[in-house]
Structures are given as structure tokens and as C-alpha cells.
Amino acid sequence: MNNTNQCPIGVFDSGVGGLTNVRALMERLPMENIVYFGDTARVPYGTKSRATIETFSMQIVDFLLEHDVKALVIACNTIAATAGQRIRQKAGNMPVLDVISAGAQAALATTRNNKIGIIATNTTVNSNAYARAIHSQNSATLVRTQAAPLLVPLVEEGWLDHEVTRLTVREYLKPLLVDNIDTLVLGCTHFPLLKPLIGQEAPGVALVDSAITTAEATAQALSAAGLLNSENPAPDCRFYVSDIPLRFRTIGERFLGRSMEQIEMVTLG
Amino acid sequence: MNNTNQCPIGVFDSGVGGLTNVRALMERLPMENIVYFGDTARVPYGTKSRATIETFSMQIVDFLLEHDVKALVIACNTIAATAGQRIRQKAGNMPVLDVISAGAQAALATTRNNKIGIIATNTTVNSNAYARAIHSQNSATLVRTQAAPLLVPLVEEGWLDHEVTRLTVREYLKPLLVDNIDTLVLGCTHFPLLKPLIGQEAPGVALVDSAITTAEATAQALSAAGLLNSENPAPDCRFYVSDIPLRFRTIGERFLGRSMEQIEMVTLG
Numbered sequence: 001m002n003n004t005n006q007c008p009i010g011v012f013d014s015g016v017g018g019l020t021n022v023r024a025l026m027e028r029l030p031m032e033n034i035v036y037f038g039d040t041a042r043v044p045y046g047t048k049s050r051a052t053i054e055t056f057s058m059q060i061v062d063f064l065l066e067h068d069v070k071a072l073v074i075a076c077n078t079i080a081a082t083a084g085q086r087i088r089q090k091a092g093n094m095p096v097l098d099v100i101s102a103g104a105q106a107a108l109a110t111t112r113n114n115k116i117g118i119i120a121t122n123t124t125v126n127s128n129a130y131a132r133a134i135h136s137q138n139s140a141t142l143v144r145t146q147a148a149p150l151l152v153p154l155v156e157e158g159w160l161d162h163e164v165t166r167l168t169v170r171e172y173l174k175p176l177l178v179d180n181i182d183t184l185v186l187g188c189t190h191f192p193l194l195k196p197l198i199g200q201e202a203p204g205v206a207l208v209d210s211a212i213t214t215a216e217a218t219a220q221a222l223s224a225a226g227l228l229n230s231e232n233p234a235p236d237c238r239f240y241v242s243d244i245p246l247r248f249r250t251i252g253e254r255f256l257g258r259s260m261e262q263i264e265m266v267t268l269g
Numbered sequence: 270m271n272n273t274n275q276c277p278i279g280v281f282d283s284g285v286g287g288l289t290n291v292r293a294l295m296e297r298l299p300m301e302n303i304v305y306f307g308d309t310a311r312v313p314y315g316t317k318s319r320a321t322i323e324t325f326s327m328q329i330v331d332f333l334l335e336h337d338v339k340a341l342v343i344a345c346n347t348i349a350a351t352a353g354q355r356i357r358q359k360a361g362n363m364p365v366l367d368v369i370s371a372g373a374q375a376a377l378a379t380t381r382n383n384k385i386g387i388i389a390t391n392t393t394v395n396s397n398a399y400a401r402a403i404h405s406q407n408s409a410t411l412v413r414t415q416a417a418p419l420l421v422p423l424v425e426e427g428w429l430d431h432e433v434t435r436l437t438v439r440e441y442l443k444p445l446l447v448d449n450i451d452t453l454v455l456g457c458t459h460f461p462l463l464k465p466l467i468g469q470e471a472p473g474v475a476l477v478d479s480a481i482t483t484a485e486a487t488a489q490a491l492s493a494a495g496l497l498n499s500e501n502p503a504p505d506c507r508f509y510v511s512d513i514p515l516r517f518r519t520i521g522e523r524f525l526g527r528s529m530e531q532i533e534m535v536t537l538g
Contacts, residue, residue, distance in 0.1 A: 150419075152422075156316075157419055
């Protein structure tokens with residue numbers, strides 16, 4: 001094991017949602033150091049244009065590269081959908097994982113009837129990135145995408161088991177269920193918090209939580225590149241945000257499932 | 270009438286919501302030129318910290334001052350609540366109107382039982398700005414504020430008469446109605462679009478639409494300063510945004526009630 005193996009994994013998102021990925025990474029790769037960046041001053045990205053998202057994303061990647069990361073995890077569907085290619089160009093040989101590639105892969109491995117539904121933000125849906133990722137491997141798969149933008153603020157409001165959230169989920173899922181999907185990708189990092197409710201509203205449909213599948217893909221990529229950290233008695237996890245971390249801490253601990261000790265505010269761009 | 274009278278009124282908001290103010294200004298002051306700025310690349314402000322909102326707001330004010338505005342209208346409750354004082358310092362003698370001062374004034378003129386409710390974003394509620402503005406004029410008034418953050422994305426989704434929106438409004442209004450308010454301030458520029466639904470859920474309660482009251486206050490301030498534009502055969506209205514204006518145009522026309530011809534994207538900061 002050389003020094004690079006000790007370097008952290010860089011995980012980033014437009015805000016707090018990517019913490020669901022950090023949580024899954026901590027469980028799957030407990031020996032790894034992690035540096036997280038959440039762009040809380042400019043969140044959400046899901047309603048912004050491709051050009052703006054690319055600019056913001058490259059600023060974040062520059063920041064993480066300065067922190068000597070050994071791999072990048074794009075823990076935001078919107079960034080993966082719009083800026084994934086430019087980030088991979090910039091990263092060179094470094095492993096770059098993202099929630100869309102991992103989610104598409106897992107959905108293909110899960111479906112039995114070859115009918116996959118996707119719920120995501122507007123920008124992710126408009127990018128058509130999930131359909132492209134799935135069709136590049138199986139062009140016969142039916143892919144139905146549905147923008148579900150209201151689920152983000154509903155999760156942030158903490159209405160995880162509220163009648164309003166249930167009705168909203170029901171409305172969004174209706175066209176997907178009509179098309180008889182048997183697999184549903186939770187294509188936004190906020191949505192895993194709604195897994196119980198979505199499961200009730202989509203009985204018999206398998207839910208793909210891209211945080212878990214991305215953590216698995218990260219483990220495989222690090223292993224293949226000989227970059228796993230196998231000796232780390234005190235794994236270090238640092239959180240950076242672009243706005244004062246008060247709200248990030250409150251909501252973030254719900255996403256992460258534990259407390260966050262080191263949160264620092266930095267200014268990008 | 271001198272040259273200054275021909276100068277535009279500068280109106281600004283974190284995004285699209287301030288267009289409800291532009292609409293009211295166009296109706297109340299049809300001879301005025303208007304320059305609008307919506308910070309669509311960084312919207313929403315309502316969940317960001319005071320320091321970040323101040324920084325962003327001062328960048329917008331600089332931009333509008335470069336456009337030779339004769340008055341400023343802070344068409345965003347969150348900005349008014351957090352950065353209003355700094356904006357007034359910067360503006361010097363120029364009239365500065367804002368939705369909170371105007372809304373508080375109108376609420377005091379409307380209430381009969383001296384019990385006023387406010388619905389707004391989290392940051393506006395936390396700032397306590399409405400209660401301060403009302404109590405500075407009548408300390409005996411009961412002011413009940415309620416954060417209603419979900420109404421913003423519901424309006425942007427266009428669910429203006431949807432069962433989900435109705436249940437959400439009902440939940441938010443419950444504690445205010447228990448306190449027997451007779452006047453409710455729509456303390457966010459998105460909320461006037463929900464006036465019919467809110468009216469049904471709060472029967473007998475007078476709704477204060479701060480867009481209309483701010484337009485009236487602007488007319489009075491311009492008149493008092495001798496700055497009204499009385500000769501303008503072709504009033505000019507320009508819209509500037511910080512992100513590509515596709516979504517701004519679509520949603521904006523719903524807010525403005527007419528089409529927008531001149532929309533330009535600029536980068537601030």
C-alpha cells in the first residue's frame with residue numbers, strides 16, 4: 001500500500017443530499033477517508049441550466065483536487081447528468097463514480113420485465129442521462145422518466161411520512177405504474193429517505209437506491225485500481241459547504257444517520 | 270420633469286417571484302420604465318444564511334445602480350428581511366421600497382381585531398422582520414408567523430389548485446387560524462398566485478398581497494420625491510437574470526401575466 005491509498009475519496013453534491021452517498025460509503029468502505037463538498041450557497045442545481053451547473057461543478061472539482069483526493073464520487077444526479085463528461089476529462093486517470101451510471105447498472109440487473117421507471121429532478125429528466133445509460137447496454141429496455149421536483153423540499157421539510165408527501169408521490173408514480181414498471185430508480189439523492197413511503201405506493205416494484213449501488217461501484221473501482229485503504233485505525237471525514245452550516249448540520253444528520261464533527265465553510269468561484 | 274424622472278425603477282428578487290411586483294407596478298405606474306434582476310443561478314435565498322444573502326444582494330444593487338435606476342424596489346421578502354438595512358445605506362437618498370415595510374403597513378391598516386398572521390419562507394420567519402415592522406407601529410398587535418417553504422416549489426410546479434397544495438396550505442394555516450387572525454400577509458412573492466386557494470382555506474380572513482401594497486408605496490414615494498415619469502409613450506421593461514432564461518420565461522409569464530420580450534443573462538460576483 002502506498003501513500004495514495006491513504007488519500008480521501010472526494011464526494012460532492014449541490015447540497016445536503018449527497019450525504020446519503022457518504023453514509024453508504026462509510027458502511028461499505030469503513031476504512032476510507034472522505035472529503036465532502038456541498039454547494040449549499042447555490043443549491044439547488046436541479047432547476048438550473050447545464051452551463052451554470054458545469055461552471056459550478058468544475059469549481060467544486062478543483063477544490064477537491066486541491067485536497068488530494070484519490071477518487072471522485074459525483075453524488076448528485078443533476079451534476080452527473082450534465083457535467084459528468086467534463087469532470088471525467090478533468091480527472092484523467094482517477095476513478096470517477098457517479099450515481100447515474102451506478103443506478104442504471106443496478107436497474108438493469110434488477111428488472112425482470114425490462115421496464116424501468118426513473119424519478120428525478122427536472123434537469124436530470126431533461127438531460128435524458130438515465131435513458132442513455134440504460135439504452136447503451138440494452139436498447140430494448142423501456143425507460144419511463146418522471147420529474148418529481150416537489151419531493152426534494154418535502155424531504156427537507158421532514159415530511160417523510162406525511163399525507164401531502166403520499167399524495168405527491170402517488171401523483172408522480174401514476175404514469176410509471178400505468179406502464180407496468182417493475183423497477184424504480186430513486187434518481188435523486190434526497191429520495192432514499194422516502195423509501196418506505198414510495199415502497200407502499202409502488203407495491204411489487206423494486207426500488208434502486210443509487211447511494212448503495214454507487215458505494216458498491218466505488219469499492220470495485222478502488223479495488224481494481226489498487227487504491228483501497230486497508231489500514232486506517234481512525235478514518236477521517238471532513239465536510240465543506242459554501243454557506244453557513246447551520247441548516248446543513250440539522251438536515252444533514254438526518255441524511256447521514258450520525259452527527260458531523262468537522263464542518264467548514266469555504267467560498268468557491 | 271428632469272432626466273432623472275425618465276430613469277427606470279430597479280426591481281429585484283432572488284428569482285422569478287418578484288415579477289408579481291413588476292406586474293403590480295405596471296398596473297399602478299404604467300408610465301414607468303423598469304429594470305428587473307432575478308438571481309436565477311443562485312435561487313432560492315429563503316434557505317440561505319444572512320451573510321450569503323447580504324453578499325448576493327449587494328452585487329445585485331451594484332448592477333442596478335450601474336443601470337441608473339431612480340428608485341429600488343426590494344421585491345423579495347427574504348432580501349428585505351436580511352439585507353434591507355445595508356441596501357438603504359448604500360442607496361443614500363434614493364427611494365428604497367420593500368415588500369415587508371409595505372406589507373406590514375397594509376396589514377395594520379386592514380386588521381380589525383389586531384391579530385395578524387404572516388406566512389413566509391424560513392429565513393424571513395427567522396429574521397422576525399414582519400413582527401419588528403408591525404410592532405414598531407403598534408406594540409399591542411398579535412403577530413403570528415408561520416414558515417411555509419413548500420408553497421414556493423408548489424407554485425413553481427404550477428399546482429395552484431391541486432389537492433396537495435390545499436392540504437399543505439391547510440396544515441400551515443392551522444396554528445394561525447387557532448389564534449383567530451383576521452388578516453394574513455402573503456409574505457413571499459410566490460404566494461399571490463395561491464390567493465384563491467388560500468382564501469378558501471382561510472374564510473373571513475383578509476389577505477394582504479404585498480405586491481399591490483408595494484406598488485402603491487412606490488407611487489407615493491416617487492411622487493413625494495418629484496420623480497414620477499409623466500411622459501413616456503413607450504415604457505421600457507428589461508429583465509436580467511443570472512442563469513439561462515428558459516425556465517424564467519416559462520414560469521415568469523405566469524407571474525407577470527404577460528409575455529417578456531427583453532430577457533438577458535448576466536453574470537454577477
